[in-house]
Amino acid sequence: MPPLGADDVPADLPRIAPRERTTSKRDYGRVVVIGGSAGMAGAPALAAMAALKSGAGLVELAVPERVVTIAAGFDPCVMTRGFEAEPNGTFAAAAGPSLRTRAGAADAVAIGPGIGRTSAVTALVRELWRDLDQPAAFDADALFALAALDAARLASHAGPRILTPHAGEMLRLLGADPADARGRDRAWLEARAADMARALDVVIVLKGPGTLVVDGSQLAHNETGNPGMATGGTGDVLTGVIAALLAQGLAPFDAARLAAWVHGRAGDIAAHDLGEVSMTARDLLDRLSRGWLDATAPRSS
Numbered sequence: 001m002p003p004l005g006a007d008d009v010p011a012d013l014p015r016i017a018p019r020e021r022t023t024s025k026r027d028y029g030r031v032v033v034i035g036g037s038a039g040m041a042g043a044p045a046l047a048a049m050a051a052l053k054s055g056a057g058l059v060e061l062a063v064p065e066r067v068v069t070i071a072a073g074f075d076p077c078v079m080t081r082g083f084e085a086e087p088n089g090t091f092a093a094a095a096g097p098s099l100r101t102r103a104g105a106a107d108a109v110a111i112g113p114g115i116g117r118t119s120a121v122t123a124l125v126r127e128l129w130r131d132l133d134q135p136a137a138f139d140a141d142a143l144f145a146l147a148a149l150d151a152a153r154l155a156s157h158a159g160p161r162i163l164t165p166h167a168g169e170m171l172r173l174l175g176a177d178p179a180d181a182r183g184r185d186r187a188w189l190e191a192r193a194a195d196m197a198r199a200l201d202v203v204i205v206l207k208g209p210g211t212l213v214v215d216g217s218q219l220a221h222n223e224t225g226n227p228g229m230a231t232g233g234t235g236d237v238l239t240g241v242i243a244a245l246l247a248q249g250l251a252p253f254d255a256a257r258l259a260a261w262v263h264g265r266a267g268d269i270a271a272h273d274l275g276e277v278s279m280t281a282r283d284l285l286d287r288l289s290r291g292w293l294d295a296t297a298p299r300s301s
Helices: 042-053 065-072 093-104 119-131 141-147 167-173 186-200 234-247 252-274 281-286 288-296
Strands: 030-034 058-064 079-083 108-111 136-138 161-163 203-206 212-214 219-221
Touching: 030 042, 030 093, 030 234, 042 058, 042 108, 042 234, 042 281, 042 288, 058 065, 058 093, 065 079, 079 093, 093 119, 108 119, 108 234, 119 136, 119 141, 136 141, 136 234, 141 167, 161 252, 167 186, 167 203, 186 203, 186 212, 203 252, 212 252, 234 252, 234 281, 252 281, 252 288, 281 288
Parallel strands: 030 058, 030 108, 058 079, 108 136, 136 161, 161 203
Antiparallel strands: 203 212, 212 219
């Protein structure tokens, strides 16, 4: 595990600007998180709370109406809205127009945590990918919805896009079986991620040991993080951090790289405090503030 002081922060790590005394919440961006389904209300809530803890001025959580009460109970600082739902607790097709309107009012959007895999959800995700002007991070089952699109349709998107797959999700995006043995060949997988990022004009955050952030012309390997982060919900936290940085105006590559570093640092702090076996995504979320203290501390020249 790397040292927990701020003296090992990479010199070229992107930074967020110091806050001016005269600013208000509206100067730090509005994030809309679209996700959730019956039994999965916590996933988008983790992303929304991580966005708040990463500096977003306003965060709105858009979930199916079947789970809106549960989602609203995680954090009173998050604005929560419910939308038309199927009996199984996923978004209904009728939710599409309203969701597109809410997303269109955001400065950045996070799409996918806990969203499910129905035909209506798949159509919604693909429409948002194609038509949404705002920068957006796609994660979890949103990646499942995109995986069946051909390269031409994936390359057709209205705004900046960040994809955050783990190895299995990356294989699916490549048209392969998520259990394919090539998923254990990290060098091969990273090369394919770089090719895809270049071809689609997107940023890919290939999660795993030494998480790769790549946009086709530049790449970085993240040095923070530990095996204790291999637990449900940590990826949702990362998606929220990325969305918050996009909403504050960072370029997609910079937002992804800084988010990966702070996310991993928070995980390292959680592992230091609790051990790798017992830490959860909520423990990581609760330590984002300490990760941000390290990332924003004055650096020695």
